[in-house]
Amino acid sequence: MDILILIISAILVKNIVLAEYLGNCPFLGTSKKMDTAIGMGMAVIFVLILASIITWVVQIYALVPLDLVYLQTIVFILVIATLVQLVELFLKKTVPPLYQSLGIFLPLITTNCAVLGVAILNIRRGHSFIEMLIFSASSAIGFAIALILLAGLRERFEISDIPRPLQGTAIGLVTAGLMALAFFGFQGVDNALKAL
C-alpha cells in the first residue's frame, strides 16, 4: 500500500515538474514539438533511474563510511556527468537507432536538475533501496508525462491567435501553470488513498 501511495504521489500529486519545481528548463525548452518531447522524456527516464541507483550506492557504501558526506554535491554531479557520457558512448556503439533518437538530448541531461534533484531527494528522505527505485522511476515517468502533455498543448499554439508579447516561453509558462493547477486536484486521490 505504501508503495502504491509512493507511486501515485510521485507521478501525479507531487509531480516533479509541476509541484516540486525540478527540471523546468528542459520542460519548457523541449516541449514545442511532440517528437522532441517524447525523445527527451524517454532519455530522462533512462538516465534518471540509472543515476539514482549509482548515486544511492555511492552515498551509502562510499561517502557515509568514509565520512565524506559534505562532498555529496560535487561527487553526485561528477557521477551523473560521467554516467551521461558513458551512456552516450554505449548507445552509439551498441544501439545506433536508439542513439539517433535520444542522442542529442543526452548532453542536456547533465544539467537537468531533475536528475541531481531526485538523487539528492532520495538521500534526504532516507529512502531504502526499493523505495529509491520506485521513487526515481515514478518521478521520471511523472516528468515524461508532464512534458508530453505540455507538448500536446503547445503544438496547438501554432495555429492559435496568441497576443504577440506572450508568444513562446511566456505562454508556455502560463500553460504549465494551468496544468499545475489541474494536477493540484490529484491531492484528493492521495488523501483518499491514505485514508484507506
Add this chain to the structure above:
Amino acid sequence: MATLAKDFTKGLWKEIPPFRLVLGLCPTLAVTKSAMNGLGMGAAATFVLLMSNIIIASLRNVIPKKVRLASYIVIIATFVVIVENVMQAYTYGLYERLGIFIPLIVVNCIILGRAEAFASKNAVIHSAADGLGMGLGFTISLTVLGALREILGTGSLFGIPVMWSSFEPFTFMVEAPGAFICLGLILGIMNVLGD
C-alpha cells in the same frame, strides 16, 4: 572601460536572467515564495557565478577543449559546496527553506551558460564584470518575483504586512501554479517593454 561597464550592465536589463535570458527556471520558480528567499538564493548564485567566472576565465587557456564542460562543472561544484557549508553554519533558517535548491545551484544553467558563452573566451576582469552583473540581475529578478508573490499570496513583504486589513490573500500565488503563471506574465510584460 566602456566595454567593462557594458559587460556589467547587460546583465541588469538587456539580458537580465531569467526574464530575458530564460535559464535557471527551477530556483526561480521554487524559492520565490517570499522576497527574502529570492534575495538569499540570488546572493548565493551571485557568489558562485562571480567566483566560477573568475576561475574559469583565468584557466581558459589551460583547460583542454574536450573536457571543458566537466572541468567547469567541477569548478562550479566546488563553490557550491562552499556556499552550502557557509549557509548551513551562518544562515540556518534560510538554508532550511531553500532546501535542495542550494546544491542544485550546480546545475543552474545560467552559471554553466556564462562559463561557456563568456568566461571561456574573455579576460578575467571582463568575466568578473559579466558574472557580477548577471548575478545581480538574477538577484533583482528573484527578489521582485518573490516580493510580488509574497504580497499577493500572503499580504506581506519581507514578513511585514503591507496590504489593507480586509485584504484576502490569493494563497494560489505562493503555490506552484502561481509561480508558473506569475513568471509567464512577467516575461510577457518584459516583451512589451522591449529593450
